[in-house]
Amino acid sequence: MSLKPSQRSTRAGSGAGFLTLFTLIWNAMVWGLLVPDQGAPVWFKAVFVVAGALVAWATIVSWRDRLRGGGVSLRLEEDPVPHGVPTTAYFTLRKPLALQIWTLDVVLDTAKGPQSGFGRVWEGSFPATTVPSVVAGEIVVQDVKVEFNLPADLPSTQDKDFRATLVLKGDDLSWQFDFQTRPGTATELTFHSDERAWGSAPIESPREAADAQSGQLGRGGRLARLVWVRRGVQLLTWGVFAWFAWDFVQPVLREVPAISRFVTEIWSQGRAEKSKVLGHTVRTPAGEGLNAEGDTSAFPITISNWLIDDWRYRAHLEGTAQVQQGTLRVRIDRLQLMPVNACKGPDDCQITGVGLLLSQDAGGSFHTLSQSENLPWTVNLGEVGRAVLRNGEFVLPLPKAVPATGDVRLKLVVQAARKDPETGKASASWVYPSHGNHLALQAALMEAGQTLAEPCDQLLTAQAAVQASCHARLAVLMGGSMPFSQQALDGLLIEAILHFNAESVPLLLEAGASANATQSSRPSHSALGLAAAGNQMETVRLLVAAGADVNHQAENDQQQIVTPLTQALRRDAALAVAQLLQAGASLHNNDLNGWTVMHIAAFEGATESMAALVEAGGNVNQKTAAYRQQTAFHTALQFAPLATIETMLSAGADTRIADDQGENACGWAKFFHRSAPIQALVCGA
Known part of the structure; x- marks a missing residue:
């Protein structure tokens, strides 16, 4: 069986790029979607904010390690590395680092669960021999040599379910390499029979540890107990993950009916397009907007800023609306006006007009789609304080297609004139109340057009x-x-x-x-x-x-x-x-x-x-x-x-x-x- 060669080089902080991307996406979603959501519990937001901070910290640490540690190249005495045979690994650092204790961790993992809780089959730690050199008057290390040995009775990476890893550690940094292994030949194992890993100490495999459970406690018993501890931690981890995942999946499941309606609507539109080819009349597709050229049933409407301190004037409209042949007619049941603060004399709060407009809001501003004529109603709030109108009608011509998406809403337009009592200078102002059931028009148009959404x-x-x-x-x-x-x-x-x-x-x-x-x-x-x-x-x-x-x-x-x-x-x-x-x-x-x-x-x-x-x-x-x-x-x-x-x-x-x-x-x-x-x-x- 042919194997790909062992990894020849790597860098410290090798996951920095992925962590950076993950951190940006995670925190953008948390701060852009979750934190502004007033419906989400504070503790739930806090969990994700803290998680984002921890991931950001891990990203910073990874980049610090990458910039400080640089790259390392590897040369193996034998590649693939034979099991049961001492092998030397030579590491060359691209950046000189401090002369400290260096070690090499050798790990053999498997994807097969029965071996152990996290797939760990065997691991060993070996001291490294450094080759010091002098750079700018300081003793540093650029070359590291380590002799290590793999247990002869464990599977090699020729079995695709197993993976071998070398982790070089020194100066608070680490570099990880994937390498290939093979079973030692009979000649190699005979020649090196006295040179087992861990010096002269015997190497115990998981199978030996399992056998030891029946007769002696020893190291095998401790490993067996560790396996069950790892399995318990693994189950707990998956349980916590499943709990969080379920909270994300549930909203998606709740939207299945809406998705079904959307698919049905698309299918209906496809049939409508086919009917159009045959000469039948079809309504405006949803992607282009809601058809406003037909008639709707009457529906109640409320437009207000009565409970909001909206600059100078408050207004509140309660009425009954209906679309007739592309025109929205709003019969006024009650329209109230009052100043936010006390008027400074009879010339300070002169209302010169009240109208109705349809707008599409975005980015703190709005685009007017249509506007009515002002009512023939003027009132001096400086004299009466508060004004009420209980009759009248707004007539608003609608565009042929009202946008079906985006913040499209009806607004009142309160136009006023005032004369500054100190300077005598006249000025005009406008207020646009928009609170209330602002989707009522779209709902009526969708119902009239038999739109399923x-x-x-x-x-x-x-x-x-x-x-x-x-x-x-x-x-x-x-x-x-x-x-x-x-x-x-x-x-x-x-x-x-x-x-x-x-x-x-x-x-x-x-x-x-x-x-x-x-x-x-x-x-x-x-x-x-x-x-x-x-x-x-x-x-x-x-x-x-x-x-x-x-x-x-x-x-x-x-x-x-x-x-x-x-x-x-x-x-x-x-x-x-x-x-x-x-x-x-x-x-x-x-x-x-x-x-x-x-x-x-x-x-x-x-x-x-x-x-x-x-x-x-x-x-x-x-x-x-x-x-x-x-x-x-x-x-x-x-x-x-x-x-x-x-x-x-x-x-x-x-x-x-x-x-x-x-x-x-x-x-x-x-x-x-x-x-x-x-x-x-x-x-x-």
Whole structure:
């Protein structure tokens, strides 16, 4: 049998190239895919991050060894090396290294499991003889000679199931060579009968060790026990590997139905192309986009940034949409507008137009695919504070094919003009609210086109499913064996509320999300408070039933006390305010400035909520304990629109009450230069 020659040269750190590639791929996947996934448990992420760090460290060590150790060439006295016959190996170092103790490990392995736990059949260590030389005045080594011997009673590498390895070690480095062996001839073995490996000590093979179990313990017994230890470690290693592998395989198995639908769709498209050749009409292939030239059934749509501090303005649209002959018509059920911060006068927050657009987002920017005309609705938020429209329609012409992939979504376009009260300079601004069920249009087009694939099936993370209101997809992603951490579940609950996804709230609460969860970026904002601020009645009911604290208190960055009730009042969410009061929300808090919920309602111009507060015992004439001892009505005269002031007067506001500086309601209205109608209302004709 012919054998390939033994390996002639190698390098220290020979696996550095492979380790580098593996490290780059591993860490790119961990940091690019796993770490940003909010649905993955923190401990699971930590395991893979630590593993990536260890692999990176091993890569650095390998490159250090390669650069320091360089290459080594090998010459064998006999090649293939005969078993049972002493043989000399000569090594030449390409780089001079320190004069230290050098050794040679000789290993014989097999792929056959019964021999031992890890395939190790035999190993031996032999001292090396170095040939010192002087380089730059330092004694170094460049030539190493080792005499070694292989057991005569073990198989050689002529049996393809066996492999022999030489490992030269010195100066904290190692070089590995594969070499070939052959059985020693009778003449060679007779001549060298007294020259066995390990000096004059007898060599024991695994078979001799097995025989020794029946009669004596000795070295053979120790080797036998070591075999079982190795087998146990091997089984444990494979068990851990299988456990991790199963966690990766499970998501793939869960996608089998989606893959099946995809294959079916491709097959259907193939039949459609065949029909096209025969003269039949076919819809636009999925690869080119979704056909938008037909009609769809009506579907609900929500577009909002109502619970997001989105630069200057908040908007919230609830409507009913339908595609008719390539045109999207959205009937407005409720459209709300309000500024993020208080307007600085009547010229500061002038809304000049509200429209609808379809865009494709990528890389932090978006490309407009289509845009509607603005509604014939302008409003001055500097005067009214908050505006609501309960009728009207957006008409948006759609492209012939709406992209089926990528971040394609409907957005509101809120256009505003403002005049700086100090410089008098006019400027325009735009805000593009886009939270909500942004895949509703694609789902309707797919249903109308009888496309088998679902747009939600493209989503790979629980967070994306929550943000798109894809409840069924969220259930699939949460149904895996890998549990979600408490932090991840709480974060998903907050995301569901921010995106007005009430359908997913029961699933998240059942999975263990806390009803008292808070927003990570604003810890003073609770889940119950956010749901109340959005007038999400069903979500408020579910959270209260799950044990949410209706009087949860936290201090914000301005040292103000925040409760679910104050969060609802800041959006004038009247229905949720009444719901919280009925559930036991308190009208009192421990604000350092002495502000009550009535003061907050007055400050925010919560006109619709004022009646519920008064009915629950709120006092429009209650003074603050500190800071001018102003009443809630005084606060309204500084910030609130005319409608709020009229409501508070109807609720019993007393214009004669003065603050600690002697200013009554009329003085407050004049000091803050309120409009003539407001001054006339509180000061008299």
